[in-house]
Amino acid sequence: MGKGSRTRGLGARHEDRRRQIAEALLAIINRHGLDAVSLRDVAAEAEVSLGAVQHYFRSKDEMLLFALDYISERGTERVRQSLGVGEQPPRAVLRDILAELVPTDDERRAELRIATAFTARALVSPKLADHLRAGYDALHDVLVLLIRHAQDAGEVSTDLDPERVAAALFALADGLGTHVLIGHGSPETAHAVLDEHLDRLFATAP
Amino acid sequence: MGKGSRTRGLGARHEDRRRQIAEALLAIINRHGLDAVSLRDVAAEAEVSLGAVQHYFRSKDEMLLFALDYISERGTERVRQSLGVGEQPPRAVLRDILAELVPTDDERRAELRIATAFTARALVSPKLADHLRAGYDALHDVLVLLIRHAQDAGEVSTDLDPERVAAALFALADGLGTHVLIGHGSPETAHAVLDEHLDRLFATAP
DNA sequence: AGCAAATCAATACAACCGTCCGGTAATATC
DNA sequence: GATATTACCGGACGGTTGTATTGATTTGCT
Numbered sequence: 001m002g003k004g005s006r007t008r009g010l011g012a013r014h015e016d017r018r019r020q021i022a023e024a025l026l027a028i029i030n031r032h033g034l035d036a037v038s039l040r041d042v043a044a045e046a047e048v049s050l051g052a053v054q055h056y057f058r059s060k061d062e063m064l065l066f067a068l069d070y071i072s073e074r075g076t077e078r079v080r081q082s083l084g085v086g087e088q089p090p091r092a093v094l095r096d097i098l099a100e101l102v103p104t105d106d107e108r109r110a111e112l113r114i115a116t117a118f119t120a121r122a123l124v125s126p127k128l129a130d131h132l133r134a135g136y137d138a139l140h141d142v143l144v145l146l147i148r149h150a151q152d153a154g155e156v157s158t159d160l161d162p163e164r165v166a167a168a169l170f171a172l173a174d175g176l177g178t179h180v181l182i183g184h185g186s187p188e189t190a191h192a193v194l195d196e197h198l199d200r201l202f203a204t205a206p
Numbered sequence: 207m208g209k210g211s212r213t214r215g216l217g218a219r220h221e222d223r224r225r226q227i228a229e230a231l232l233a234i235i236n237r238h239g240l241d242a243v244s245l246r247d248v249a250a251e252a253e254v255s256l257g258a259v260q261h262y263f264r265s266k267d268e269m270l271l272f273a274l275d276y277i278s279e280r281g282t283e284r285v286r287q288s289l290g291v292g293e294q295p296p297r298a299v300l301r302d303i304l305a306e307l308v309p310t311d312d313e314r315r316a317e318l319r320i321a322t323a324f325t326a327r328a329l330v331s332p333k334l335a336d337h338l339r340a341g342y343d344a345l346h347d348v349l350v351l352l353i354r355h356a357q358d359a360g361e362v363s364t365d366l367d368p369e370r371v372a373a374a375l376f377a378l379a380d381g382l383g384t385h386v387l388i389g390h391g392s393p394e395t396a397h398a399v400l401d402e403h404l405d406r407l408f409a410t411a412p
Numbered sequence: 413a414g415c416a417a418a419t420c421a422a423t424a425c426a427a428c429c430g431t432c433c434g435g436t437a438a439t440a441t442c
Numbered sequence: 443g444a445t446a447t448t449a450c451c452g453g454a455c456g457g458t459t460g461t462a463t464t465g466a467t468t469t470g471c472t
Contacts, residue, residue: 014418017419031330032330033326033327033329033330034241034326035240035241035327036330038458038459038460039459039460039461040458040459040460048420049420049421049422050421050422051419051420051421051422051423052419052420052421054420054460054461054462055418055419055420056419058461059460059461060459060460060461113329116325116326116329117326117329119322119326119384119388120239120240120322120323120325120326120327121239121241121326122388123239123319123322123323123387123388124237124238124239124242125239129388129389132388133388133389133390136385136388136390137390140390163395164395164398164399164402167382167385167391167395167396167399168378168399168402168403170381170385171378171381171382171384171385171391171396171399172374172377172378172381173381174381174384174385175376175377175378175379175380175381175382175384176373176377176381178325178377178380178381178384179342179373179376179377179380181329182325182328182329182335182338182339182342183335183339184339184342184343184346185373185377189369189370189373190373190377192370193370193373193374193377196370196374197374200406220448220449223449244428244429244430245429245430245431246428246429246430254450255450255451255452256451256452257449257450257451257452258449258450258451260430260431260432260450261448261449261450261451262449265430265431266430266431
């Protein structure tokens with residue numbers, strides 16, 4: 001068992017501290033963008049010294065990578081919860097998940113701003129791209145699963161390829177989210193478009 | 207008449223020079239990202255001195271803004287050409303335009319990488335956001351127009367709201383493009399999804 | 413008690429950044 | 443031919459950056 005899972009003694013709070021610093025980092029990315037991040041700013045935001053930050057992250061790159069994994073984990077955790085609760089029909093779950101990609105409240109907005117920042121940087125950082133892609137793939141797989149369930153329940157036509165449908169819905173929601181984020185189109189319109197597409201999808205059965 | 211339009215004498219090549227420098231800037235953004243851009247790098251890429259760059263752009267911000275407008279202009283110009291040539295049916299034109307948002311060749315890929323970089327920065331730079339939004343709005347309007355034409359020609363159901371349809375297609379293509387860019391999903395799949403949606407749209411006519 | 417690891421603070425440093433500025437040459441305007 | 447204006451160069455400046463280093467303190471284990 002690695003030291004990361006220690007619950008007592010020295011190093012017990014190690015991961016906690018890393019997360020705390022990562023949250024300070026994410027707050028700065030949300031406010032000023034990823035390229036405006038300096039280790040000193042992160043330290044100030046987290047109310048620790050620069051030395052402390054350096055102690056928990058060997059380099060800035062490592063910190064960025066950790067923060068991406070951290071926020072990615074948080075996202076998939078929320079998706080897992082959407083999947084878990086009650087016996088909600090596939091369509092409702094699907095809608096919930098896709099709606100998370102279109103910012104309405106400030107929290108969702110912040111997360112999407114951060115995700116967009118990481119996406120842009122991933123274009124020039126292969127390592128970051130790998131981690132980001134993992135998150136995308138995971139969400140894609142969940143969508144495929146949900147569509148399969150809907151097909152099994154006779155709510156969606158089995159003529160459709162779940163992979164294709166998932167790719168389409170994902171891209172649509174993602175695109176709508178970005179557009180809302182930069183102020184092109186309202187959240188209401190975006191949600192309406194999303195519902196319209198779900199209506200069409202769930203109207204093709206049997 | 208402003209000095210920008212002078213065709214002889216001092217200042218005649220002013221705008222040309224600015225474009226040349228802007229292209230060097232865009233090349234760097236494509237290769238290393240927007241935040242990796244330094245004035246010295248731009249000067250080196252454009253094979254001019256740092257002083258020259260400063261002569262043509264008072265500040266880095268001004269240069270960035272100019273470059274965004276420049277690449278934006280180039281994009282709308284290509285769209286204009288798609289609209290102009292021959293008597294192509296609305297559907298073909300629509301497809302051409304949307305396909306530009308999904309990278310296939312290197313040139314398109316470069317442009318979309320640059321656009322993504324600007325989008326991310328626009329999230330923390332209101333002035334950049336304004337210029338970017340203008341481009342988005344212009345493209346949106348073109349899409350609306352094309353859909354209206356298709357409706358007039360009886361190829362698309364008049365029950366559909368052109369604004370909504372345009373927003374959906376735009377977001378879908380944009381999202382697909384981003385996904386392809388980061389390596390999530392292939393260009394082929396993306397184009398297939400796009401065609402599928404166009405098929406559905408053009409199948410709703412009376 | 414004693415040792416080792418963990419935790420953090422403080423400082424130093426070389427590299428780089430955007431911007432400013434003085435100078436020089438070429439060209440247009442009068 | 444005097445005078446602006448444009449075009450460009452190159453150096454310098456103050457500030458920030460990521461990282462390395464060193465040392466003090468705390469903590470857990472034996």
